[in-house]
Amino acid sequence: AQSVTQPDIHITVSEGASLELRCNYSYGATPYLFWYVxxxxxxxxxxxxxFSGDTLVQGIKGFEAEFKRSQSSFNLRKPSVHWSDAAEYFCAVRLFGGGADGLTFGKGTHLIIQP
Amino acid sequence: DVKVTQSSRYLVKRTGEKVFLECVQDMDHENMFWYRQDPGLGLRLIYFSYDVKMKEKGDIPEGYSVSREKKERFSLILESASTNQTSMYLCASVDRGVSNIQYFGAGTRLSVL
Incomplete structure (x- = not known):
């Protein structure tokens, strides 16, 4: 069965510092990959x-993520965090061609921003 | 904008009560989902539906049932609420077109006393 691992339960970052949240998945093929906040x-x-194509994807709020097939990873990054980024972040995967479109979620990473 | 609306943000119920959690989406999505969210466990799929009157069990269906009588509405039912069902419940619907994105409601925080 596919699984998603977010190894960091909590991360504390100073405002203005860079951020990387880790996500690894366990699945033979390349699934659809998502980050939710x-x-x-x-x-x-x-x-x-x-879904496919360029392995570096841009998102909203200045976030980006890089898919690395060799590492089965999809890490989320932001060059400079703001206090408003404090939240829970979830990585999720979806089986390509899966009939139900259900997502498998990681357990989440709680981001704390220090002033 | 896609909108997924959960009828209650907070609910407090007593053990043994029958509880209905309602979810409505306005984008004509075929697939809808119910998840529960617990600290340290992330989101776990309870049930999903891929069409009116169609439903499938997710990973943790025990103690729950669902109803999908209309395409836009997906209800989660706790036949006899128990304290271990105290949780945050999230509804989602999915765009099965190009984006395959799940859209979530704001959640219902249920406390069973």
Missing amino acids: QSPGQGLQLLLKY
Whole structure:
């Protein structure tokens, strides 16, 4: 069964510093890959997605992610974080051609921004 | 903009009560999903539906049922609520076109006392 690993439960970053959130998936083929963000008390908002093509994808709010097939990774990055980026971040995968379109989520990384 | 609306943001129910969580989407999406979210466990799929009156079990269906009588509405039912069903519940619908993106509602935080 496919699985998604986000190895960091919590990450603390100073405002203005760079950020990288890690995501690894376990699946034989290349799935669809997503990053979602959840602000406190809110639903999930899509930051970016990768289906095929250029392995560096740009998303909203200044985020980007790079797909590395050899490492089965899809890490999320931002060059300079803002206090408003404090949130929970979820990596998710979807089986290509899967009939139900269901997503498998990682357990999330809680991002804390220090002033 | 796609909109997925969950009827309640917060609910407090008593053990043994029958609980209905409602979700409506306005984009004519065929597939809809119910997840529960718990700290340290991420999101887990309870049930999904790929058409009216069609449903499939997800990873943790025990203690839940669903109803999809109309395309835009997908209801999650707790037949007899228990304290271990205290959680955040998230509904989603998916655009099966080019984007294949799941759109989420704001969530319902359910407390069962």
